[in-house]
Amino acid sequence: xxxxxxxxxxxxxxxxxxxYRSRAAFKLKQLNNxxxxxxxxxxxxxxxxxPGGWTQVSSELVGNxxxxxxxxxxxxxxxxxxxxxxxxxxxxxxxxxxxxxALRGNKADLVLADLxxxxxxVWDMDHYKQIDLCNSAIxxxxxxxKNGGSSVMKAFDGDEFQGLVKRLKQSFExxxxxxxNASRKESSEMYLVGLDFTGQVPKRHSxxxxxxxxxxxxLDSALSDWHENPAT
Ligand SMILES: C[S@@+](CC[C@H](N)C(=O)[O-])C[C@H]1O[C@@H](n2cnc3c(N)ncnc32)[C@H](O)[C@@H]1O
Numbered sequence: 001x002x003x004x005x006x007x008x009x010x011x012x013x014x015x016x017x018x019x020y021r022s023r024a025a026f027k028l029k030q031l032n033n034x035x036x037x038x039x040x041x042x043x044x045x046x047x048x049x050x051p052g053g054w055t056q057v058s059s060e061l062v063g064n065x066x067x068x069x070x071x072x073x074x075x076x077x078x079x080x081x082x083x084x085x086x087x088x089x090x091x092x093x094x095x096x097x098x099x100x101x102a103l104r105g106n107k108a109d110l111v112l113a114d115l116x117x118x119x120x121x122v123w124d125m126d127h128y129k130q131i132d133l134c135n136s137a138i139x140x141x142x143x144x145x146k147n148g149g150s151s152v153m154k155a156f157d158g159d160e161f162q163g164l165v166k167r168l169k170q171s172f173e174x175x176x177x178x179x180x181n182a183s184r185k186e187s188s189e190m191y192l193v194g195l196d197f198t199g200q201v202p203k204r205h206s207x208x209x210x211x212x213x214x215x216x217x218x219l220d221s222a223l224s225d226w227h228e229n230p231a232t
Pocket of ligand 1: 021022024025047048049050051052053054055071072073074088089090091114115116117118133
């Protein structure tokens, strides 16, 4: 058996034995060991949380004086008393209000985003959609993450990856790119750890374009026009 398959089986078996709902739980444990992202009493928002592995790990680490809010499009079984589950799309207009209500007026110390779109198998499209979800998660940060707080975000490495890193670097004092041992080497997923949130995030490129060209349509259609006729 190849080494990477053996590693996947190892983490799958451990997840089963230790009662975690996903192998991904070990990725968060390893990232937390490296960066000390949460402690007893921390408030954590876990975006794209189903089936709940990261929510379980966070709930254990923050203890009963901490709080965890898990959000997903898919239902998540209850985790623990210190955890609130929201069944919601992170791109909906109501999601910020739902999160701030659940945080009871506080801001989070840590925002996690292990988001994945439904995969089509067409790499470019899956990559683009996944990075778009990451950008939606970044858009949520100012009202929900406290200044000086941290974030962990899964991102598929590809053409749009560096643009995402750049946006995070404009939002956090320090950004680290990490690949925990529990993540398969051949998988394109990387983990971006943002430390010391500045409180502000830059606009997305498409928003900048639209503010410069208010009647000029959408950036995507502008780009496809350009591809058809780059001389104009
Ligand atoms: C890889 S799974 C998360 C695994 C989780 N961290 C764990 O340890 O169990 C990615 C999740 O992102 C969720 N997701 C994708 N798009 C979303 C959206 N627009 N709003 C909320 N959740 C979304 C998916 O439903 C999926 O459950």
